[in-house]
Every structure is written in structure tokens, then in C-alpha cells.
Amino acid sequence: MFSDNVTNAWWFISLYLFLLIALTFVTFGKSNLMRFIAHHFNLEYSDRKLKMLDKKWRDIQLFKIINGINVSGIEDVRMIQQGLIDGKLKTSYFFLTRFWGDITKPPHIIKTIIVILASIIYILFACYIHNKQSAIVRDAIGIPYKNMMYYVYSDKVLLSFKNKTVKFNKTYSLADCKSLQKRIYKRHTS
Incomplete structure (x- = not known):
């Protein structure tokens, strides 16, 4: 009886940890997750300027979560949202862009080269392992x-x-x- 309770407890702990990790990933980090939880419980800054900046930041993060489009400014959010509303843009155009960083800035060539080389090495290593096993x-x-x-x-x-x-x-x-x-x-x- 006791072992069943312990097993169930570990199962629930594992489930909650998995959900916490998934939520942290979806919300682009622990700080954004905490910000959304604080907003849910109406915890806000008392300073008016900080409150306004926090609202803008939360709007940007909410846009990232809902659309999966990584941007850094509220003007970019408005421009992309208007394009989505007008039908000039589709969310499918931005598939997997959440991993690329801010789409309004050009990619860093060095980071791109490193990712391509790492991918090639990974594929070659996988082929080598497959042939040697x-x-x-x-x-x-x-x-x-x-x-x-x-x-x-x-x-x-x-x-x-x-x-x-x-x-x-x-x-x-x-x-x-x-x-x-x-x-x-x-x-x-x-």
C-alpha cells in the first residue's frame, strides 16, 4: 500500500515537472512564465512607467506564444499582426521561426555557418555509427x-x-x- 502511494507520488511529481518544462519552453523561458503567472494573479508594478513597459513586454511575449513568431518590438508585432489580418501573411510562412531568433533582424552569418557545420558533422557521425554497428x-x-x-x-x-x-x-x-x-x-x- 505504501509503495503504491510512493509510486503514484513520483508519477505526479514527474508529470508536474514535465508540464513545467513544457510550459517554460512554450513561454520562451522561466521569466516569461513567471510574468504570466504574476499577471494572472494581478501582481503588477506600482510604478506607472514600469507597468506600461511590462504590458508591452507581455504583449510581445503573448504574440510570440500565440503565433510562434519571434519578434522583439511592439511595432514589429503590430506590423505582422496587420499583415496576418489583411491576409498578406500566413502563420505557415513563419513555421519553425521561433528557433531562429528575431525575424526582423538579419541572421548572423557566423551562427548560421556553425549550425550548418554542426548539422553536417551530426549527419556524418550518425552515418558512421550506422555503418559500424x-x-x-x-x-x-x-x-x-x-x-x-x-x-x-x-x-x-x-x-x-x-x-x-x-x-x-x-x-x-x-x-x-x-x-x-x-x-x-x-x-x-x-
């Missing part, structure tokens, strides 16, 4: 020994050369393995 065999345990690979299933054993140019695969049933074991045992005892 041994064959994946379902429901078997692979045991390498010398130049052979032994795939042990629950009911059979598959012997295969590691060298991919040699096409040798031999399957032994459970009865074959037991008879081989008896023969090997007899040789060692004799």
Missing part, C-alpha cells in the same frame, strides 16, 4: 568471440562470422546445443 537481431543476445558472433535466442543459437564478406550463418536448435554440450563434456572427461 553490427546487425541488430531481434530477441537475441549477441556474444562476440574471436571472429564469430553468437546470437543466443531462447530456443536456438545462431553462429555468424563478423566479417561481412563471408556469408556463413548456421543455426543450432536447443537439442543440437545440448548434444554438442554432451560431446564437449565427454571429450574433456576422457
Whole structure:
């Protein structure tokens, strides 16, 4: 009974942490999430100028969350929103732009080159790993020994050369393995 309660508690804690991380990602950071929570509970600055700046900032962040378009100024928000209302722009034009930074500023060429090079290295590394890995065999345990690979299933054993140019695969049933074991045992005892 106690372990069920602990398991349920950890499940709820994990769920809440996942939701907190997802909300933080969607709201573009912890500070924006806290700002929206504070606004929900009517916590505001007492200074009029700070209050006005906070409203503008919240409007920009709300625009980012709703449309997925990353901008930095209220004038940019108004211009893009007017384009969306007039039908000159579509939100599909801005697909995945939330990861690019502010769309009203030109991209930094150095950052772009770094991202492209990192992507190429990642793809090449993935291809290298794919080519170097041994064959994946379902429901078997692979045991390498010398130049052979032994795939042990629950009911059979598959012997295969590691060298991919040699096409040798031999399957032994459970009865074959037991008879081989008896023969090997007899040789060692004799």
C-alpha cells in the first residue's frame, strides 16, 4: 500500500515537472512564465512607467506564444499582426521561426555557418555509427568471440562470422546445443 502511494507520488511529481518544462519552453523561458503567472494573479508594478513597459513586454511575449513568431518590438508585432489580418501573411510562412531568433533582424552569418557545420558533422557521425554497428537481431543476445558472433535466442543459437564478406550463418536448435554440450563434456572427461 505504501509503495503504491510512493509510486503514484513520483508519477505526479514527474508529470508536474514535465508540464513545467513544457510550459517554460512554450513561454520562451522561466521569466516569461513567471510574468504570466504574476499577471494572472494581478501582481503588477506600482510604478506607472514600469507597468506600461511590462504590458508591452507581455504583449510581445503573448504574440510570440500565440503565433510562434519571434519578434522583439511592439511595432514589429503590430506590423505582422496587420499583415496576418489583411491576409498578406500566413502563420505557415513563419513555421519553425521561433528557433531562429528575431525575424526582423538579419541572421548572423557566423551562427548560421556553425549550425550548418554542426548539422553536417551530426549527419556524418550518425552515418558512421550506422555503418559500424553490427546487425541488430531481434530477441537475441549477441556474444562476440574471436571472429564469430553468437546470437543466443531462447530456443536456438545462431553462429555468424563478423566479417561481412563471408556469408556463413548456421543455426543450432536447443537439442543440437545440448548434444554438442554432451560431446564437449565427454571429450574433456576422457
